[in-house]
Amino acid sequence: MAYRWNFQPVFENVDVLLIGAVGTLRLFVTCLVLGLALGLAVGLARYSKSRWLNAPAACFVELFRNTPTLVQILWFYYALPVLLPFEISPLAAAVLGIALNASAFFAEIYRGGIQSIERGQWEGAQALGMSHAQVMRRVVLPQALRRMLPAFTNRGIEIFKMTTLASAVAYVELLQQGKSLASLNFNPIETYTAIAVVFFICLFPLVQATYAIERRLGRSD
Amino acid sequence: MNSSSPILRIRGLCKSFGDHQVLRGIDLDVHPGDRIAILGASGSGKSTLLRCLNFMERPSSGSIELAGATVGRPSQSRGTPTVVYPEAELTRVRQRVGMVFQQFNLFPHMTALANVMEGLVTVRREPRTHAASRALAELQRVGLGGKGHAYPAHLSGGQKQRVAIARALAMDPEILLFDEPTSALDPELVGEVLRVILSLGEEGRTMLLVTHELGFAYHFANRVLFLVDGVILEEGAPEQLLKAPQQERTRAFLERHREFAF
Amino acid sequence: MHAWDFSSVWASTDFLLLGLLNTLRLTGSALLFGVPIGLGLALMRLSPRTWLRLPAYTVIEVFRITPPLIQLFWFFFALPILIQVEMTPYVAATLTFSIQSAAFFAEVFRAGIVSVEKGQWEAGRALGMSPQQLMRRVVLPQAVKRMVPAFLERSIELMKTTTLAATVSYMDLLFQTNEVAQKTFRPLEAFTATALVYFVVIFGASVLVRSLERRLAVSGEGVVH
Numbered sequence: 001m002a003y004r005w006n007f008q009p010v011f012e013n014v015d016v017l018l019i020g021a022v023g024t025l026r027l028f029v030t031c032l033v034l035g036l037a038l039g040l041a042v043g044l045a046r047y048s049k050s051r052w053l054n055a056p057a058a059c060f061v062e063l064f065r066n067t068p069t070l071v072q073i074l075w076f077y078y079a080l081p082v083l084l085p086f087e088i089s090p091l092a093a094a095v096l097g098i099a100l101n102a103s104a105f106f107a108e109i110y111r112g113g114i115q116s117i118e119r120g121q122w123e124g125a126q127a128l129g130m131s132h133a134q135v136m137r138r139v140v141l142p143q144a145l146r147r148m149l150p151a152f153t154n155r156g157i158e159i160f161k162m163t164t165l166a167s168a169v170a171y172v173e174l175l176q177q178g179k180s181l182a183s184l185n186f187n188p189i190e191t192y193t194a195i196a197v198v199f200f201i202c203l204f205p206l207v208q209a210t211y212a213i214e215r216r217l218g219r220s221d
Numbered sequence: 222m223n224s225s226s227p228i229l230r231i232r233g234l235c236k237s238f239g240d241h242q243v244l245r246g247i248d249l250d251v252h253p254g255d256r257i258a259i260l261g262a263s264g265s266g267k268s269t270l271l272r273c274l275n276f277m278e279r280p281s282s283g284s285i286e287l288a289g290a291t292v293g294r295p296s297q298s299r300g301t302p303t304v305v306y307p308e309a310e311l312t313r314v315r316q317r318v319g320m321v322f323q324q325f326n327l328f329p330h331m332t333a334l335a336n337v338m339e340g341l342v343t344v345r346r347e348p349r350t351h352a353a354s355r356a357l358a359e360l361q362r363v364g365l366g367g368k369g370h371a372y373p374a375h376l377s378g379g380q381k382q383r384v385a386i387a388r389a390l391a392m393d394p395e396i397l398l399f400d401e402p403t404s405a406l407d408p409e410l411v412g413e414v415l416r417v418i419l420s421l422g423e424e425g426r427t428m429l430l431v432t433h434e435l436g437f438a439y440h441f442a443n444r445v446l447f448l449v450d451g452v453i454l455e456e457g458a459p460e461q462l463l464k465a466p467q468q469e470r471t472r473a474f475l476e477r478h479r480e481f482a483f
Numbered sequence: 484m485h486a487w488d489f490s491s492v493w494a495s496t497d498f499l500l501l502g503l504l505n506t507l508r509l510t511g512s513a514l515l516f517g518v519p520i521g522l523g524l525a526l527m528r529l530s531p532r533t534w535l536r537l538p539a540y541t542v543i544e545v546f547r548i549t550p551p552l553i554q555l556f557w558f559f560f561a562l563p564i565l566i567q568v569e570m571t572p573y574v575a576a577t578l579t580f581s582i583q584s585a586a587f588f589a590e591v592f593r594a595g596i597v598s599v600e601k602g603q604w605e606a607g608r609a610l611g612m613s614p615q616q617l618m619r620r621v622v623l624p625q626a627v628k629r630m631v632p633a634f635l636e637r638s639i640e641l642m643k644t645t646t647l648a649a650t651v652s653y654m655d656l657l658f659q660t661n662e663v664a665q666k667t668f669r670p671l672e673a674f675t676a677t678a679l680v681y682f683v684v685i686f687g688a689s690v691l692v693r694s695l696e697r698r699l700a701v702s703g704e705g706v707v708h
Contacts, residue, residue, distance in 0.1 A: 003564065062686060063682060066681075066685040067681050067685070068642075068643040068646040068657075070646045070649070071646055071657060071678050072678070074657070074661070075675070075678055078674055079664075079671040079673075079674040079675060083485050161549075161550040161551070163550075164550040164552040167552070175550070175552060175556070182560065188556070188560035189564055189565055192553060192556050192557040192561050196549045199549050200548055200549050203548045203549075207544075277608060277609065308613075308614070309613075312612070315608065315609055315610065315611040320609040322602060326605060326606035327606070328606070328607075328620075328621055340611065343620050344610055344611045344612055388610070389609075389610075
């Protein structure tokens with residue numbers, strides 16, 4: 001006997017899901033911004049010639065790229081509070097886990113992008129008497145950022161998908177709300193399908209945009 | 222000139238790529254043992270013509286007969302009669318019409334011997350030992366008998382092209398097509414390839430050669446075609462077309478390309 | 484100042500080892516199914532026939548774009564009701580990660596195949612090879628060599644993704660660690676130890692892949708990402 005799909009309970013509880021969506025967005029934006037900022041700092045440190053900056057940055061990158069994000073989130077939620085005099089909220093744990101992971105990836109993207117600018121650009125700017133910082137700010141970073149755009153958007157999409165991991169520590173995002181609804185209404189099929197569809201609808205245009213950006217850059221670069 | 226029946230009969234061959242018509246009606250009879258040099262400026266359609274003969278490009282209209290049998294099936298498309306070319310039939314045609322490319326296109330993950338054997342083993346399904354000895358013979362014919370174990374990356378351009386010729390020969394083709402075989406070679410390597418092609422001609426093989434080497438065309442060919450804008454503008458024996466062309470545009474072309482006095 | 488005490492973690496070593504084994508088992512199973520399914524999807528995606536291309540495209544995009552945790556929940560909670568079967572965490576996780584990794588592998592395969600230069604296709608056709616022979620004898624052997632680093636990178640990603648299975652009670656290393664942490668009231672030591680184990684395994688694999696990439700770059704082979 002074929003299963004009878006019934007999305008009625010899902011539609012009736014849109015407000016519950018909306019709360020989750022807000023939580024997802026909040027988490028996503030926080031992690032994206034923190035990840036980009038921290039990633040830039042680490043990326044520049046990685047690129048630096050000084051061992052004092054380079055080595056710790058390299059360790060940071062390797063550590064946070066090579067441990068699974070879920071493990072990091074759980075570590076921040078269960079393990080860290082033991083060392084600290086205060087609790088870590090689900091949001092804090094999720095942000096720490098995802099943003100640090102993201103910053104490690106962003107750091108490598110920054111580094112790769114900066115390194116891809118040919119020596120000629122550096123020399124031309126330095127010959128004008130620009131300091132290292134000025135060259136970076138006025139000549140190298142603006143060009144590098146264009147090239148890094150596809151990698152950035154790819155990573156951004158990954159971060160968006162990773163927000164679902166926060167449900168493991170009961171942070172109120174879309175999947176977490178879905179879990180509640182599914183157990184309440186005994187309709188996991190419709191609930192999880194609906195949530196999957198929401199994510200797909202949100203991300204598919206972004207993915208297509210990334211392809212378009214890659215194509216456009218491939219032509220003009 | 223051979224008076225036996227044509228091995229290749231081309232009638233009204235046209236080929237368009239989208240809106241761009243490259244071949245505008247080619248009529249040609251190729252007899253067994255013909256050595257035809259095809260000349261023309263870039264964009265004249267000479268490569269396209271060659272590639273239609275082993276159906277690397279499907280003709281837009283016109284007919285090609287190989288040894289008396291028309292290739293392709295007549296069919297109807299929205300009321301107009303047309304020809305369809307089933308891939309399976311084209312695959313069989315390509316086993317009989319060999320091609321040598323400008324860029325050699327050897328398989329880099331196989332040795333020279335394996336390259337030459339590949340057609341026999343995979344396409345003709347011959348036993349490996351038989352194919353191997355046949356391949357070795359072909360490599361020896363092109364002067365590379367000792368290079369069977371070498372990978373293409375370790376061969377010079379001229380050697381690669383000779384292996385490519387051996388690979389085409391191993392299939393015992395009725396017709397051999399050469400698409401600018403020496404254009405991608407350094408000048409000092411051109412000679413060894415041309416010598417091989419010349420020797421194949423002396424064996425009486427049917428060959429069509431697109432080339433820029435006018436001097437070679439003179440020595441090699443028994444017929445020369447000059448293509449302009451997708452049609453054969455002029456055709457004749459090398460003695461006549463290359464030394465005393467009748468058409469003005471042929472004359473102009475030869476002037477621009479005159480490197481050898483012959 | 485917290486006094487670190489790993490003794491309870493040491494005591495649970497074989498419990499945790501079981502978890503590690505299960506992690507490897509899941510990763511291995513997902514790879515075992517994911518690679519051939521990925522190849523199939525890639526070939527379908529490249530096919531000129533729309534009835535092959537479109538479903539493959541859909542599967543690839545859906546499984547690459549939707550978050551893997553949602554896929555896992557769907558296969559674990561929703562599918563058993565839909566097709567009336569028993570579902571274990573292992574089956575759900577293997578199913579999810581096989582298809583999910585296959586979607587990513589499909590793109591790696593496709594990029595590799597497309598990167599083989601046109602002249603190779605032409606030479607094979609000119610010899611009279613059928614499309615299948617061409618793919619098998621000429622294109623795939625060359626494509627595979629270029630795709631190896633991207634493959635290995637994707638496989639390492641897979642190993643990280645399998646930790647999600649703990650959320651549906653699959654007894655992988657993360658799940659076992661959580662159990663140990665709750666039983667011994669030593670979450671700091673337990674999770675730190677596990678994080679280190681994951682790091683060592685994944686970092687080690689990563690280093691191997693990078694040295695392989697370097698070796699391939701030296702030998703002149705282009706590499707696909």
